[in-house]
Amino acid sequence: xxxxxxxxxxxxxxxxxxxxxxxxxxxxxxxxxxxxxxxxxxxxxxxxxxxxxxxxxxxxxxxxxxxxxxxxxxxxxxxxx
Amino acid sequence: xxxxxxxxxxxxxxxxxxxxxxxxxxxxxxxxxxxxxxxxxxxxxxxxxxxxxxxxxxxxxxxxxxxxxxxxxxxxxxxxxxxxxxxxxxxxxxxxxxxxxxxxxxxxxxxxxxxxxxxxxxxxxxxxxxxxxxxxxxxxxxxxxxxxxxxxxxxxxxxxxxxxxxxxxxxxxxxxxxxxxxxxxxxxxxxxxxxxxxxxxxxxxxxxxxxxxxxxxxxxxxxxxxxxxxxxxxxxxxxxxxxxxxxxxxxxxxxxxxxxxxxxxx
Numbered sequence: 458x459x460x461x462x463x464x465x466x467x468x469x470x471x472x473x474x475x476x477x478x479x480x481x482x483x484x485x486x487x488x489x490x491x492x493x494x495x496x497x498x499x500x501x502x503x504x505x506x507x508x509x510x511x512x513x514x515x516x517x518x519x520x521x522x523x524x525x526x527x528x529x530x531x532x533x534x535x536x537x538x
Numbered sequence: 539x540x541x542x543x544x545x546x547x548x549x550x551x552x553x554x555x556x557x558x559x560x561x562x563x564x565x566x567x568x569x570x571x572x573x574x575x576x577x578x579x580x581x582x583x584x585x586x587x588x589x590x591x592x593x594x595x596x597x598x599x600x601x602x603x604x605x606x607x608x609x610x611x612x613x614x615x616x617x618x619x620x621x622x623x624x625x626x627x628x629x630x631x632x633x634x635x636x637x638x639x640x641x642x643x644x645x646x647x648x649x650x651x652x653x654x655x656x657x658x659x660x661x662x663x664x665x666x667x668x669x670x671x672x673x674x675x676x677x678x679x680x681x682x683x684x685x686x687x688x689x690x691x692x693x694x695x696x697x698x699x700x701x702x703x704x705x706x707x708x709x710x711x712x713x714x715x716x717x718x719x720x721x722x723x724x725x726x727x728x729x730x731x732x733x734x735x736x737x738x739x740x741x742x743x744x745x746x747x748x749x750x751x752x753x754x755x756x757x758x759x760x761x762x763x764x765x766x767x768x769x770x771x772x773x774x775x776x777x778x779x780x781x782x783x784x785x786x787x788x789x790x791x792x793x794x795x796x797x798x799x800x801x802x803x804x
Binding site: 458504505507508510511512515516519520523524527528530531 | 600698794
């Protein structure tokens, strides 16, 4: 566990979270959410929880970003009813 | 405006209380903390047992896998069932069968080479994916098979294997991916995965022990002692988890990206 690396990753994590919350475009938000997942994966790997980091890299940064993007592509701004 | 101020106030107060609570935490990785060493005068800690005894019990070097797949195998089985239920829910909510749909998802499959059809960007992406997908699939099989010796296991390997089909669907189209991994086969794969996991448990019961008590399987695996039988059973169980996760991951993507028609993806 390296303290300086921790601080850097946590700062990036907060920045990514704030951008993902505030950005207007849903597609960019889901991409940045993927970055957020990858940063959490880095944090866990750095803390020694390699198994959890592996799962987060596969699920959080990989699949869930794709699923978000697939959902965003199939939604419209206005309801069709 | 007043609601925003009140909401901010509530968040700040909750955050401050949580931060105050962390002041009592033991230091990170402290071996003398109650979670690691147990309470003084009480029972010895379970984590000490896992750290010192799990290799002797199971001959599995990866402590996390031995806890997840053996000591806490019942939990992991129902986690797999939760993944399966998520896939079923996606199917029940999203999947539509239109009147012009004859039930065969890839009936209108073009007979051209869908990897390199169309514009030039598709040629680059299609060729890259064609080279990369086998490597991803091999790696995912390694992650599953090696999960009890190094980080990894059924969930991770299954997600990576499912992702390889998703990449195929992204780079070409959904029909191409579905012609390799059809709706029937991914749901069958998911159900077979849970059957494998529960089958290991029932097999233990048939041989006269408790559900998921892998030690008795040494009569089947013909190993020297119950330790290696537990190690082999963990591999089998991980394969079951990987089956389910692979099928359901692709099922979720296929239904989400095509609005449940399985006709044309992204």
